[in-house]
Amino acid sequence: MAGIVELHQVVKDYPLGKTVVHAVRGVDLVIEKGEFAAIAGPSGSGKTTILNMIGCVDVPTAGRVVVDGQTTGALSDRELTKLRLHRIGFIFQTFNLINVLDVAQNVEFPLLLQGGLSATDRRKRVEDLLEKVGLKDQITQRPNELSGGQRQRVAIARALVTQPAIVLADEPTANLDSTTGAAIIDLMKELNARDKTTFIFSTHDHAVMEQAQRMIQIMDGKVAES
Amino acid sequence: MDVLRLIGVLAWRSLLAHRIKSGFVGLLLFSGTFLVVTGSAISRSVERTMETAITGSLAGHMQIYDSEAPDPLEVFGGMGMGQADVGEVPAFEKVAEVLSKIDNVDTVVPMGITNVTVFGRNDIDNVLNGLRDGVRETDRDEIEANVARTRSIVEGMAAESENLELIANESVAAEASRKLKRVQNPRFWDAFAPDAEPGDALTALDWLDSNIAPMASDGELLYIRVIGTDPAAFERSFDKFYIVDGQTIEPGQRGFLFSKRTYETIVKNKVARELDEVYEAVVEDGKTIADDDVLSLTIERNVKQYRRIVYQLDPADVDALADELAAFLGEEADIEKLVQSFLAVDDSNIAERHAWFYEHIAPKINLYEFPVGGTITMRSFTKSGYMRSVKVPILGTYELEGLEDAGVEAASNICDLVTFRELYGKMTDAQMAELDDIRGSVAASDVSRESAEDDLFGGGSDLVAAAPEATFDPEVDAAEEDLVLDVRKIDPNERYDTKQLEEGLVLSAAILLRDPTRLTETLAEVQELVDREGLQLQVIDWQTAAGMTGQFIVVMRLVLFVALFIVFLVALIIINNAMVMATTDRVAEIGTMRAIGAQRLLVVTLFVLETVILGLAAGGLGAATGVGVVKFLGSAGIPAGADIMVMLFAGSALYPTVDILDVGFGMVVVIGVAVLSTLYPAALAAGVRPVVAMQGKE
Numbered sequence: 001m002a003g004i005v006e007l008h009q010v011v012k013d014y015p016l017g018k019t020v021v022h023a024v025r026g027v028d029l030v031i032e033k034g035e036f037a038a039i040a041g042p043s044g045s046g047k048t049t050i051l052n053m054i055g056c057v058d059v060p061t062a063g064r065v066v067v068d069g070q071t072t073g074a075l076s077d078r079e080l081t082k083l084r085l086h087r088i089g090f091i092f093q094t095f096n097l098i099n100v101l102d103v104a105q106n107v108e109f110p111l112l113l114q115g116g117l118s119a120t121d122r123r124k125r126v127e128d129l130l131e132k133v134g135l136k137d138q139i140t141q142r143p144n145e146l147s148g149g150q151r152q153r154v155a156i157a158r159a160l161v162t163q164p165a166i167v168l169a170d171e172p173t174a175n176l177d178s179t180t181g182a183a184i185i186d187l188m189k190e191l192n193a194r195d196k197t198t199f200i201f202s203t204h205d206h207a208v209m210e211q212a213q214r215m216i217q218i219m220d221g222k223v224a225e226s
Numbered sequence: 227m228d229v230l231r232l233i234g235v236l237a238w239r240s241l242l243a244h245r246i247k248s249g250f251v252g253l254l255l256f257s258g259t260f261l262v263v264t265g266s267a268i269s270r271s272v273e274r275t276m277e278t279a280i281t282g283s284l285a286g287h288m289q290i291y292d293s294e295a296p297d298p299l300e301v302f303g304g305m306g307m308g309q310a311d312v313g314e315v316p317a318f319e320k321v322a323e324v325l326s327k328i329d330n331v332d333t334v335v336p337m338g339i340t341n342v343t344v345f346g347r348n349d350i351d352n353v354l355n356g357l358r359d360g361v362r363e364t365d366r367d368e369i370e371a372n373v374a375r376t377r378s379i380v381e382g383m384a385a386e387s388e389n390l391e392l393i394a395n396e397s398v399a400a401e402a403s404r405k406l407k408r409v410q411n412p413r414f415w416d417a418f419a420p421d422a423e424p425g426d427a428l429t430a431l432d433w434l435d436s437n438i439a440p441m442a443s444d445g446e447l448l449y450i451r452v453i454g455t456d457p458a459a460f461e462r463s464f465d466k467f468y469i470v471d472g473q474t475i476e477p478g479q480r481g482f483l484f485s486k487r488t489y490e491t492i493v494k495n496k497v498a499r500e501l502d503e504v505y506e507a508v509v510e511d512g513k514t515i516a517d518d519d520v521l522s523l524t525i526e527r528n529v530k531q532y533r534r535i536v537y538q539l540d541p542a543d544v545d546a547l548a549d550e551l552a553a554f555l556g557e558e559a560d561i562e563k564l565v566q567s568f569l570a571v572d573d574s575n576i577a578e579r580h581a582w583f584y585e586h587i588a589p590k591i592n593l594y595e596f597p598v599g600g601t602i603t604m605r606s607f608t609k610s611g612y613m614r615s616v617k618v619p620i621l622g623t624y625e626l627e628g629l630e631d632a633g634v635e636a637a638s639n640i641c642d643l644v645t646f647r648e649l650y651g652k653m654t655d656a657q658m659a660e661l662d663d664i665r666g667s668v669a670a671s672d673v674s675r676e677s678a679e680d681d682l683f684g685g686g687s688d689l690v691a692a693a694p695e696a697t698f699d700p701e702v703d704a705a706e707e708d709l710v711l712d713v714r715k716i717d718p719n720e721r722y723d724t725k726q727l728e729e730g731l732v733l734s735a736a737i738l739l740r741d742p743t744r745l746t747e748t749l750a751e752v753q754e755l756v757d758r759e760g761l762q763l764q765v766i767d768w769q770t771a772a773g774m775t776g777q778f779i780v781v782m783r784l785v786l787f788v789a790l791f792i793v794f795l796v797a798l799i800i801i802n803n804a805m806v807m808a809t810t811d812r813v814a815e816i817g818t819m820r821a822i823g824a825q826r827l828l829v830v831t832l833f834v835l836e837t838v839i840l841g842l843a844a845g846g847l848g849a850a851t852g853v854g855v856v857k858f859l860g861s862a863g864i865p866a867g868a869d870i871m872v873m874l875f876a877g878s879a880l881y882p883t884v885d886i887l888d889v890g891f892g893m894v895v896v897i898g899v900a901v902l903s904t905l906y907p908a909a910l911a912a913g914v915r916p917v918v919a920m921q922g923k924e
Contacts (some may be wrong), residue, residue, distance in 0.1 A: 048920060057821050057916040078825060084916070085823025096818040096919055100239035105232070112232045113823045119228070158822070170920050 002069070003030035004165055004198050005054050010063035012049050012221075023049040025221035026063070031214075033165070034196040036189060038203055038212030046221040047202045048170060054200060055088055055168045056080045068165050085113055089159030091169035091188075091201075095151040097143040097158075103130065104139045107157045114162055129157040133187060149180035156187060160197070169201035173208055185211045233828065237835040244811075247804050251837070252844035254797040255896050259845040261793060262892035263852030263884065265786045268864075271882035272874050273779050277742075279876035280772045282466040283626040284453070284638065286335060286736030287745055288752065289771040290325075291315060293764040299734055300773025301339065302638070303451055312339075312733050315763065319729035324759050325737060330748045332740045333463045338454040338646040338733040339638070342604040346448055346595050350379050350439050353537065354431065357418075361427045366420065369427075371541030373418050376434070379537055380409045383441060405437050448492055451638045452604065454646020456727040457481075463738050466629065472598040472622020478721040480645055481621040482602050486630070487637040489623045493594050497535055497569065498583065500528045505580040508573060515573050525571055532565040538591040550586055598622050604641075608651025616648050628877040631869060644722050647731060737765075775873055794895070798903040805833070805907035809914075816911050817918035826912040833908035834901055841900035848896070849889045856884040 012024035023046045031037055031054075041047045052058035053065045056072050059080075065072045068087045072080060084090075089110075097106050107126045111117055117125070130136050133153040143151055152172060159167050169188065173181030185208055192199045201208075209215060217225035241248045281287050285301045292313025299312045315321060318336045325331045353375045360368030384406045408414055416422060417430035457475035461467050475481040484493065491499065507513045507521055515521045539547060544561055551564040559567070571579050596602050603617040618641060739748055749765055756763045769776040809816075816829055863879035866872045874880075 052917050052920055055821070055920070057920060081820065081823055081825050081916075084821065090821050090919070092818070092919060094814075096814065096821075098236070098815060098818065100236060100243050105235070109232070109819075110822050112229050113828070115229065162823075 002066075004033040004035075004068055005029070005031040005200070006064075006066040007050070007053070007060075008064040008066075010050075010053065010060045010065055012046070012053065012058070013061045023221055024053075024060070027218075027221070027223050029216065029223060029226065031198065031200060033198055034192070036192045036199045036211075036213040037216060038201055038209050038214070039216045039218060040203055040209050041218035041224075042204060045218045047218045049221075050218065051168055051170055051200065051202050054166070055090060056084050085110060086162065087165045089162065089164040089167040089197075091152070091155050091159050091167065091172045093171040093174045095143070095148070095155050095175070097151055097154055099143050102140050102142050103135060103146070103154050106143065106154055107161050110158060110162045125161060126157075129161055130154075132191075133157045147180075148176050149183065152176060152180075152184050153187070156184070156191075160191060160195075163195075164197065166198045166200060169199065171202055171204075173203065173205055178207065181205065182207065229828070233832050233835055237832055237839055240812075240832075241836055241840060244808060247808050248840060251801050251804055252840050254800060255841050255844040255900060256848040256851075258790075258794055258797050258899065259848030259892045259896040260852045260855075262790060262895050263849045263888050264856055265790065266888040266891050267852070267856040267884040268859075268880070268882045269779070269783055269786055270885065270888065271880060272782065275876040275880060276772075276775075276779055276874045277768065279466070279626075279629055279873055280776065281738075281742065281768045283464055283629060284736070285768040285771040286463065287739045287742050287768055288737040288749055288765050289337075289734050289768075290321060290334075290737060290752065290756070290763050290765045291734035293762045295764075298773070299766065299771055301337075301734075301736075301771050302773055302775050315732045315734065317729065318732045318735065320759075320761060321732075321735055321756075321763065322728065324755055324761065325752065328748065328751055328755065330739050330741055330744055331737055331752070333459065333738045335459045335463050335736040335738070336456050336643055336727065336732040337736055338643065338650060338731075340452055340454070340606055340646065340649060340733075342450055342452050342606045342649060344448045344450060344596075344602055344604055350376065350537075352592075353379060354434055354439060358431055361418070361431065367541075369418055373415055374541065375537060377409075377415065379533070380406060380438065382533055383438075384410060402441055405441070409434070409438060450488055450492070450604075452482075452641050452646065452649075453638050454641050454643045454650075456724075457483075457640065457642055459727070460640065463736065464626075466626040468625055468627060470623045470625050472620070474624075475621055475640070475642055477724045479621075480618050480642055480720055480722070482604075482618045482645070483621055483640040484596070484598075484623045485637045485639050486623045486625040488639055489594065491637075493596050495534060495538075495591060495593050495595070497528055497531050498588065498593060500524050500531075501569070501571070501580055501583055504528075504571060505576055508576050509580075515571070515576070525569070529566050529569045532562060532569060535565050535587060535591055536562055540590065543590040547587065547590060554582060554586075596620055604645075604649055606649040608649070612651075614649055614651060616645055618645050629873060631866070631872045631878060642722075643727050643732065650731070650733075775870070778870070778874060790895070794899045798899055801837070801900065801903035802906055805837070805904055806910060809833075809907045809911045812911070813914050813918055816914040817916055817921075820914060820916035821919040829912045829914070830908040833911055834904050837900040837904040838897060841897045842893075845893050845896035845900075849892050852892065853884050853889065856882050856888075860884070 007027050007029040010024055010027045010029075011022075014021040014023055025046075027046075027050060029050075039047045039050060049058065053060055053072070054067060056067055056075075057080075059065070059073045067083065070083060072083075075083065090096075098109065101109065104123075104126050107129060108122055111122045111125065127136070127139070130139055133156055135150060135153055135157070138146060138150060138154075143154065146154065152175075159169075167188075172188070173184055176184060188199055188201070189211060191197060201212075203209060215225070216223060280302075289299055289301060291299045292315060295311065295313030297310035297312055300310065322334050325334050353372050356368060357372035357376060359365070360372055414430065417426035457479075458477050461474060469483075470486045472483075475483060490502075494502075504515070504521055504524055507518070508515060513521060515525065536544075539561075548561040548564055551561070551568055552558055555564060555567060557564070557567065568579065568583075598620055600620050601617050602620050603615050605613055605615045608614045624640065737752070739745065745767060749767055752765045756765070769779065819829065820826075860881050860883055863881050864875075865879050866875045866877070871880075872878060
């Protein structure tokens, strides 16, 4: 059975001044649907680059990345955007909420981009999710009125609102204290267990790694252990 | 729809979130719209008032003239004094007939504009005329008074003859000095004594006429602009026209009307004119003589011109005025000294003396060199290049309502078309017959250039045996000109057939429309019709016909557009920079939106929408402020600073109005500029890669 994410001999080079940084040097990786996988490795190991390619915000220099059956290198920017919108949810290290929108609007944003749902359906889905992440009472607040943990919960709600096939989390706990971080991981795990949504997250926090169902260790742009 | 609403919310909140940037860009857009709305309102108002002034005073809505004319027709005159050659319209009746077929044409007024010269009389001419009258009627008092005045003028000339030595060559100066010495000798004046031989006085007068009078320098040569027209039609068609003094030119009457402006600035006694000038500067404009070099010099010059007053006084008035002046000034002196000290005005007494001048001095002198009721001799070069003079009665002065202070632009004088044709060189049938008679009597005949040699010297085989008075004789030609072209004096009671106004030669015609809003359409219609009829004519609108003045609005609009262009170019660059900086600040936000699935178009829409909202808000405020300011100016009025402004404003102030068009124009421009200035930043924003959302770690 084909994985929801497949990387075949993936290479990614970045120009950096006059030199070239070989960030990813031939990675083969398959992630199955419903996995709760952590990509771990020291800073500069290439784990974020791999995550970016899985998230379709970047394409490989060589090799093939297949996300939900589509080879990303062959897609246009417009098609990649569409793929991200419909199939991928993002959770960022720095939360990346839109500060001028309130909590509900932030969560609703991807639904509006997708279109198709009525205002009532959207509202219901947003409220259900916010209840699930424990922010029902903060629905009309602006992100800058929330704590870091609360913001990341909003981000999780936003990532899940479109019912994506994959949720990518780039060091989701890096800017949180350990207790809050643990709570966030617990939440992610719970959602993974219930909805069978595939979670892929990068981290270099051991406590977080321990929670992962599968560990993919990256070292010098290569998979060291999977 | 929902997405658009979301973008709207995002745009609005982003504007609020970036208050400083929004405020700054908003201020620029506000100022820009304000400028556009007020500028456009004022320039359109000027255009409207100018149209009223021009169409209602001289030009009409259109002018029609020779399509082969070498020079363009400028009814208010071009820049120089030169005479423009606007060709001819040989048969006005044909033009009138053709134009009558067009519904929108209301009236057609025949016109011929020309420049004429008029010789101002000098004082000695006036005095010698008085002396001649006295001699003719043996009026001893008149003779003695005028002898005394002539001698005093001669003394003045002798005193000034030293200056002549500076500008003339030695022999001329010596000749002048010899002539003046002869008149300064008391024995010269014996000719006018009661016991002199009859005839001596007239001989002496002739000598004075031919030798002394030409030496007086103050007989000015005046250049004036004259419009020959059908006076009744002119008055009927141009509603701004009104008579100030005297009367209008009646149908069939020969006559001349001075424009009040020409009358006041050229014809009026120079001392009075300069006194007026100082009075206006001090009393009306609030200047002070002590601080103003130009005014001080004017007064200094005016004091030296006291003779323009003294020489004009009737002998009987000399003593009376001397007494009045002595009492007024509180000093005893002769009349010359008194007038000089009277004219040496200062800040404290100018108002009082100005009034005193008009009450006591003006009635005793010829305040205007050409009084209403008198005559004027106009000279002009005819088309064939010889000088022609016509002497016509001055019937009055006229003014154009609202344009009283408009300067030379409104200063064309008016005469009847028949007189104009004589000056222009167009002869009536009677005159042609008279010329033919003269030609017959001197055996003159026309010689064409091509056959001149044969005609003059006899070409071919048929040699004419006797050609007594040879056809080419300059003496004879000169004699002929003298006979025909001497000053033609018009009897004030002479009448012509008014049918002459409806046919024959004109230089142009003013066309007045029933519905001026259809000008462009009617212009094309007229041009098409005259072309079809084979008339060699061109039609121009009032703005073109007004020449330099008409072009002013074009220049004004150009200046406005250039100014607005610069303002908006600067605004564009500043807004662009501000937005580019804002984009840099918002890279993470944009990257996030892109990462979670927003297409590039959404980002561009968001950025453009932000400036459009800002443009609508700030532009709306700017437009509202502009409307307010124009409304205020509309009730307070913008005063016309210079003469040309009076013409443009059709009055001493402009009361601008604002129209929905101005607001619409302002808003369109400001939104256009706002969008244009956002395109680059928006493109930059759209180029933000979603991957940046993931950055800031590792």
